[in-house]
Every structure is written in structure tokens, then in C-alpha cells.
Amino acid sequence: MNSAEELKNLLPGSVISTGLQLNKPMAVVKKEDLVKAAGKAKEIGFDHLSVITGIDYRDHFEVIYNFFSYSKKQNLAIKVNLDHDKPEVDSLTSLWKGADWLERETFDLVGIKFIGHPNLIRILLPDGWNGHPLRKDYDMNTEQFVTIGDNGDDVVSPDGTNLLRRK
Amino acid sequence: MTWISKDWAMGGIIKGLIVTLKHVFRVGNRPTVTVQYPYEKMPVHPRFRGLHAIDEDACIGCGICEVNCPNSTITIVKHNTRWYPQVNMGMCLFCGICVDVCPMNAMKMTGNYELADYSRESLIYGPDRLLFKKEVN
Amino acid sequence: MLFLAMWTGDIMFENTYELIVFILNFIGIYDPIYNVFEMFGLEYLLRIIIVLAEIAALFVFILLTVMFLTWMERKVVAMVQARYGPMVTGPRGLLQPVMDGVKLIGKEDIIPAKADRWVFTLAPFLIFIPALLVFIPLPFGESLIISDLNVGLLYIIAISAISPIAILMAGWASNNKYSLMGAIRAVAQDISYTIPLALAAISVVLLTGSLSTVDIVTAQSGTWFGFIPKWFIFLQPLGFILFLIASIAEMGRIPFDFQESESELVAGFFTEYSGMKFAMFFLAEYAHLFSVSAIVVTLFLGGWSVPFLSSIPATFAVLIPIISLAAFVIKTYVIIFFAMWLRDTVPRMRIDQLLNIGWKIMIPLALLNLLATAILLTAGVF
């Protein structure tokens, strides 16, 4: 019995289905029950949150959490499906401090909102950047420029007249 | 008082001073390793990926390198009567994929790395600067 | 013959002024010149001219030394790090410091918009001039001293104490947080290390009973048992170590380079300085390196005295000033080399650790050293 099935046995109501992510066990979880499932996973030994991946499938979003257990040396992936119109899911920052930046990054690049995150602002791109680049409908043709604001922070401006010396 | 320790004998620093002194006087295989570049040059290994070179006869201008270049560095332009690749060195990744994919093995990368120049336009290397003729024995 | 006789000890010169007058006299041109000046009743002007010439010579000497030191620093670092250092400009890169100087003269002189213009401009001068003034009572060799002040040591310590003020001015006037932090660090460091420095020096003063640098040096001439030079390093080993550490801290070099501490505070208190003003800080830093090393030599390593000089035949006695100057310079360069060598070996301390060591170890040890010296002196051991 792999770890995804173990999780399904523990939380039969929350886990929709189990499967394999190529060779690693993966459980698809209802998005309302993500924190519950992740908490249960942490309880049964999956103490390392490896990565959070957000994927834009045009009609829906998927968020995939890869866990690892240092004690059992096992992998587990938890997948959540989100609506395209309302990409919101609960935050895992209460369980893993390391989830903080990973979620911010996913918010920044894919545009998935993590409810309950203490400081959900952009991390790699400056505040005020228009659009989420890793979405498939991101407009790659419109250039955005950045200037320095009053207190040293970055300010996004649509034109770079102050910045550029020539086009 | 955690900052007081048995370390105050300063044995470690003296050890370090001895090692640096050995370097000052070049004791025991610790030579000056500098290669004085303009006067003496480090060897360029045969596989080094520097400036491109295109075999004038072998190249058929098929454009496979253009398609496979990760960075659209290469464009095929007309030179004299035939079509040859033109490489924008300012954008080149020097990854060697163009060399790998060339069906005629016409594209090579030489050991020439002295490419610095004063203008951005001069970084675009047309066929006139890239072509070479294979010596026929 | 008269000239030779002078050097065997019959006539001593108090300072370089007297030496110059004697030499002019000896050549036979002093009297005619003096008469010309006397005609207009301007005898004092001649004296001023000679003193100014001395000072100019000193200034040139210091400037050349400082330039050489920057080159030497770069070469020593290069040697430790298995490379060559400056090579292209001049033979072995010897012209490099000159080039740096000329280039810095030709640079734009930026005064930041929000800086305090006057203080900002004044600070480099205030740090550069004391760095030169320190050399006034320093004996470079027998008779080679601008002025043998009877409070020479006090003067040196007092003049050195001006530099924290200049640093604070520079740091504050720059209107830059890194500058300010660097300045505050530098001042805290200078104050806490001047105390052990002075205490260690006082132990030497106790031994000689004089603050005059010439007296301190003459007290160290000669030998014990014919082979141990009578240097104070052997009487005051602890004092020497304390003084050396404190003076490296005064110089502001690694492991105590909190004035600059490049990786933390960008460039410390002179972050905002450019062009010639920056060059003055740069020169002052190396002048300071030289002067502090010279003081260490004067106090503990016998200054210009060569241990076996008295046994030199009288016929070669004319060489004494030259030999003494050479001895002084060599000893100083040994200390400088040590400072450079240490810089290439150790990392920087942290500011609180530095202050801890200064106040909790150096000062108690210096006081202990002073007490022990006083007791031994009273007991008549020295």
C-alpha cells in the first residue's frame, strides 16, 4: 500500500482519488480539505514540503504539493483542482513555515490565491506587475518597466521614458 | 562571558600565519599561477565553444541550425550566391546545439574568444566573417 | 677632520635644523646667506625657510612612502595569493600608485545633494593633516627629527585622537546610513583602543622617565651581556603585544577594519567620497600605517638605534645617520609587513567582540602591565 492509499484510508471523505505521478504516489484532494489532508500527512510522517507547483490548464488550475518523509523515506504528492474563475485554496503556512515563500511564488507567477497566508504579496516580480506570467493567457507583447519609488521600493510603470535612453 | 574560550592561545591564527608565509616564499609547490594573458595564453581545448566557423562548401543553408537554436541567434542570409547562417554573437549562448544538429557537419565552433567590440552592431557576424574553406588535400 | 669629529659624539644635534645649519656652515655658505638676511633684519625668515624646507622634505618623504606602501600592500597580497599584482604600469607595476593618484586628481568631485557641504569638505583635510603632523616628533635617525618635543609621546597620542573627530564628521556629513554607521564604529573603536595604547606607552615612559621620543630611543641603545639589544620589547613583552594589537586597531586594518568593513558597510565612512577627497582618506590611511608602525619601533624596538653601533670604528662614524635611518626604516617595514601579513590571514571581528576585547581584556591587561612595571621599577629590578 503506498502512501497515497494510506492517506485515503485515513481520510476517505477528503481524498477523491489516488494514482501515480509517474512513479510517485499522488492523492487528489478536495480543495476544502487540503489543510486537513496535509495535516494528516504531516502526522503520518511527511515532514518535508518539497515544492508547490501551480499549473494553468486553461479550463482549471491544479496545485500540486510534493511531500517527503525523512523517517519513512517515502514520497507523497497531493493535488488540488481549482476553478479557473476563482483560483483560491487554503494556505499551508500554519503547518510549514517553508510554505510561505513557495505559496507567494505560486501566487506571483500563476496567480493562485492562498487564503490565510499572512503576507501574500508578489515575491519575484515587483508589486503592481500586470498579470501572472505563467498563465497561458499572459500577454508577452506588452512591455512593463520598473522604476524606483520613494523608499527604495519598486514601482511598475507602463512606459519606460524615465529609464530608457533610446528605444 | 561566552566570548571567552580556550582559543585565546591564538594557535589557530599562528598556524594560518605560517601557511600564508609559506605562500609568500613559495615553499613547497605553491607557485604563482598567473597566466599573463596578453603575453602568454592559456591553452584553448579543442572542444572549446567560441566563435562559429562555417564550412563554405559543406553548408547547404538548410536552416536546421536556425530552427534549433534556442535563442534565435542564427538567421540565414544570402552571401554571394548562396545562403549561409549569420550569427549574432551578442545573443549567442555558446551552447553548441547548432553544431550538434548540423546535418552536413558544416558548422564548427573555434577556440577564438577575442570578440570584444565597441558597438552592438559589430557583434553580428555575417557569413563574410564566419566562412572558411576546408583545405583539400 | 672636524666633520668626522662631530660624529664621534663630541657635538650632538638636537634636531634636523641644527644639522642643516651645521652642514651649511661646514660647506661655508651659511654665513654669506645669513649676512644677506641680516642686512634686512630678517634673520628669523631664514630660520623659517629652513624649517619649511625640512617639512617639505618630510612631506615628500611621507608621500613617497605612502605611495610605495600602497604598491607594497598590493604586492604582498598578491604574493600570499599566488599571483603577481600590478605588473603592466612601470617596472613590476611600480608606477601604479602614481597613476592612481593622477587619475584621482582628474576625477569628478561629487558632493551629495543632501550632504553638509562644509563639514563634508573639511573632513578629509582634518584627517590628512594630523596624519602628517604625527611625524613631527618622530626620530627617523640620529639627529633626523623635526622637533624633539619634551612631551613628544603625549603629542603623538593627542594628535592621533583628532582622527576620530574627522571620521565622525565625514560619516555624519555624508548623509548616508552606511557612512554614519562606519563612523560610529570607527569612533567607538578608536576610543576603546586608545586607552590600552596609551597605558602600554606609559609603561615605557615609566622605564625612561621621559616623554621625549629621543630620550626613549637613546635609553634603548646598547646591549645587555653584549648580545641582547636593550630594547623595551624584552622588558615589556606584554606591553609590546598590547601596543601592537591596539595600534593595528588604531590603523583600522583587518581584523579591526570597522571604519571601512567593505562587505558590511560598503566603504564605511568614506562611502560618499570621490576623487581627491577620497585620495586624501586613502593617503591618510597609509600614512597612519607608517606612523603607527614607526611609533611601535620607537617605543619597543629601539627606534633608530642599532645594537652594536658603538663598536663601529670611528672612521665609519660618518655613516651613523645613514645607518640609523636605514635601521629605523627596516624595522618599521618589518612591522608594516606584519600588519599586511596579518591582514591576509585573518577574517574581520564583529564590532561587539572587538569592543569586548578592548574593554574587558586589553585594558585590564594594560593596567596590570603598568602596575607590574611600577612595582618592579620601585623594587629596582629594571
Place this chain on the structure above:
Amino acid sequence: MESDELFINMGPVHPSTHGVARFKLRMDGESIKECTPVIGYLHRGTEKIGEMKTYLQFIPYTDRLDYIAAFPNNYAYVKAVEELAGIEVPLRAEYIRVLTMELNRIVNHIVSIGSLLMDLGAATMIMWGFRERENALQLFEMLCGARMTFNYIKPGGVREDIPDGFIPKLNEFIKDMEKRIVDYEQLINGNEIFHMRMKNIGVISGKDAVNYGWTGPTLRGSGVDYDLRKYEPYSIYPDLDFKVCVRKEGDSYARFIVRMDEMKESLHILRQVVDNMPATKLISMAEYGISPMTGTPTAVSTYFPRIFTPPAGEVYSRIEAPKGELGFYVVSDGTTKPYRVKIRSPSFCNLTAIPSLVKGLKIGDLIAAFGTIDVVLGDVDR
């Protein structure tokens, strides 16, 4: 005693932020009250580019993530693609891959230790380190024609077999490196000032470290015995004998020592790889591409078409890069280009803990802690 807070904006251009990281510091005098890292100044959109390029074209871009140790990046992506497409790799190619990765681990740790020491003010270590690094880079250049950005590991093998004369040079390097590591240890390991700066600074418990998602030497410095090479083995690591270097203390010094030990372990691995490497030569990729019919089973690259379409699916594949766990999440939709490439970079996750790590410490400690976490901004910002 209450005093005004000082806000310092450290970076993005600052000598010790290893590139372009920026820290917003709220200071109380010299102590850090709050540290907010601001990253993204090197965000180059690599993940988006991954969606725009074919599988083969994206390999050069992985080089530029963690540019100090690019081979593991190459390998991690290629491993993901290989798992996705089910490609077999000849054994010799695996040996060459491990050889390059372990060599790169040494290079990475040299740079890491060197720049840590440079930030602490001791520039010598980085000079010595880069001396050895240069020798390693010569080997890389000999192997694949580039010094830092290799594009060498390809799906199904490597680009070319190792050239003649490579193994003797590698043996020379290993022998040389062993001696140099002794020098490094003498220079820094025992240095008291270094101990003062590193011990009990930036302490983090193993449990916290796991919670923060730390991996690699930083995690092993906190006493968690975990190394993907050992416990989730890939490539030929199961056949190799090496031990996982772990320290219990969890402070900056422990992380430094772990890196030092790992360098020695890597040398040990390299020796085994050289000894056990299969002798059958591989055919170079360019050659194979021209005449696929003549290929032997031991070809470097199993025949790799210009247009390569792995079956639809998704994979998360991770390896132990020098900085920690490096993972690639690759989603394929059955076309020539990946649908999504997500990079789990070790530096990014390790940097998360900085605010809590340096709270209450001094600026100098921030630099030391940041140095021991060993981040590369290309890897953080991607």
C-alpha cells in the same frame, strides 16, 4: 533603553549579497530587529522560457540557474525528461555524469567557502579556492567546451565521451586538491577570530530546518542525516561508497564544516568513479546523429531525434545538488515542448529561513549566516 530605529536598505547592489539580493533591515543600533529579504532582482522568467522551448533547447537554460554548479542542474532536468520518456542511459555515461557532478560539487563548495571568508574580510581563501577552481574549470572545458555553462548532459547520455588525457589530469587534480584542502584547513578551521564569528551564530534546530524546507549541507549542519544520494539513490550512487557528512550544532560553523567534509567525500567519490568507469568508449552525439544505423548500444546518446516528444504525463524528479534538493516538475502534453516546467531550487527554499535566523544578531552575523546558507541568486530568482 529605547532608541530610534534605523532602517537600512542593504542591496541589491552590495558587496556581500552574492549578487542582487536585497535586505530591508530594521536596526536597533547594530542589532537587527527585523530582516525582510526582497528577492526577484534576477528573475529572468526561466520557467516561462521552459514552456517556450523544446526539451533539448531548454537544457542550456538550466545551466544558468545555479551558475556555480551547472552540471547538477543539467542532470536534474535531463533526469526528469528521461523519467518522463523512459530513456535508458549507458553505464559509462552515468559514470561521466556523476564524475562531472561531483567535480562540480567541489567547485561549488570552494566558491561558497571562499565567498563566505571574503565577506568576513579574509580575501586569501577565495583566491586560493579559485586557483583550484580554475584547474577544475580547465577539466570542464576539456570535457565539454565551456567553463560554466556546459550543456553537456543530454537525455540518453552525455554530449561527448571524455577526451584523451582527461583522466590523468583529473587524477592530478584530485591529488593536488587533497593537499590544498589541508592548506585551507590550516588557514581557517582553527582561526580563533573565525570561531568567534561563526560558532553559536545563526543556530537552527533540525526540526525547524525541516519545517523551513531546508535541504542539502545546510540541513545536514543541523543534525538531520539526509542525503538524496544515499537514501533516494539515483544514477550510480548506490554502487559508490561515501558517507553523509552531518554536524549536530546547527550553527554557521557546522554548516561550514559540513561543506569542508563534503569536499573530501567528493574527492573520495571521484577516485572511485575513475577506478570503476567502464572502458567501452562512447560515440559522440554529433556522429551518432549523422549515421544512426552504425550506432552501438554504448552510444553516448541513444538515438535522439531532432523532434522529441515524450508521452503525456507529469513527473517530479529531484537530485542532491551541491546546495540541496534540486527538483524539476515537468508536465508534458505530448508535444515537442513541455507544458509546464517548475523548478524547485534549493537556494530559494533555504533562503526562507533568513528572517528568523538573523533576528537579534548583528549586521556582520547576517553576512556570515547568509554566506553559510550559500545561495546563488540565479537559483533563487530563476
Place this chain on the structure above:
Amino acid sequence: MEKGGIRVDPVTIDTTKIKHTKKQPVTALEKLNDTGLISTLLAAREREGMILFSTIDQVFNWARLSSLWPVTSGLACCAIEMMAVAMAHHDIARFGMEIFRASPRQADLMFVAGTVTKRMAPRVKQLYEMMPDPKWVIAVGGCASTGGPYHESYSVLKGVDLIIPVDVYIPGCPPRPEAWIYGVIQLREKIKNQGYGAKWGLNK
């Protein structure tokens, strides 16, 4: 190893026996020439004739080209090669350039070493503006020259010459340290031929 012997190598090397190819300057005059003195004099005379300004010009040009202090600002991959240039094997200190000033106020030269992202661009520009005149910029690597590998990316500036004037471009990804030094030599050539106050716009 190569098919048909097409691969062209300017230097043919036996990789098993690698030695440094020595080409030391032959005469003292040649050596002097390498310091930049003679050619600076000649260049100045050619340009302006032997007048006072040109003498000042020569001295300053020689000083400037001999002591180029770079500002410590590494951006990306090329910054690591920048470190390598300063280190033992290549040792840019031979040209008097090892004084990497952390403060732009004391620097003459900026290596834009790496990718200039949109977010970093205003800061690079600010850094350039903080440097005192005369100042020079070398764009190192593809990223700084044209946007390089990342020129299709949404967050990368397509060449640093869009925001600041660049004197020398060094292609390479990243360029070898020798290529880097070659770029520096190119810059020295450029400075040699500058008129008095060229950087201030007084003439030329």
C-alpha cells in the same frame, strides 16, 4: 574525432601535454609600449599636435587607462567569471584593476556582468549615475549586450545600452576571463584616443 577534419582550431594542441604558450615582449621598448605610455603620446599628438592641452591630455589618459577601478556589482553568471578574472589565474591586478570599490563614488568602470532584469534596470542606471566622471561601462556577456538568452523573457531588459551608454561589449555566455581581459584592453585602447575632457563634452 572529427569527421573529415572540418573542425578548425586556431591553436592545435595536444591535450595531454598542456603548457603555457609564452610570448613575452621582446624589447624594453615593446614592454614600455604595453604600459600604454608611448601609444598614448602618439595618439594624442596625432589628434591635437604637441600643445599644452594635449600634454595634460596624455598624462591623464595614461593615468586613467592604467588605473581603472571597477565597481563591485555582479548581477548574474558573469559575476562569477568577474571573480575569476580578479583571482590568481588571470589576475586583473596586473593592470592595476584589482581594487574593486564597493562604493560607486570611487569607481571608474562598471562591468555590467549579467542579466539586467526590468526590476534591476533602474538600479543599474542609478549606480551608473552615482559614479563620478570620467566613467566607462563594459557590457559583459550576451545578457547585458542584447538581452542574450533571455531576450524573449517578460522580465529582462534587452540590452543594458538601452539605459546607459556602453563603451565595450564582450560577447560570451559567460565570456572566458581572457576574453574579459581582451575587452579591458579594448577599453584601454579607447581611452588612449580620448581628447581632453571628452567625457565632459568639452571637445570631441
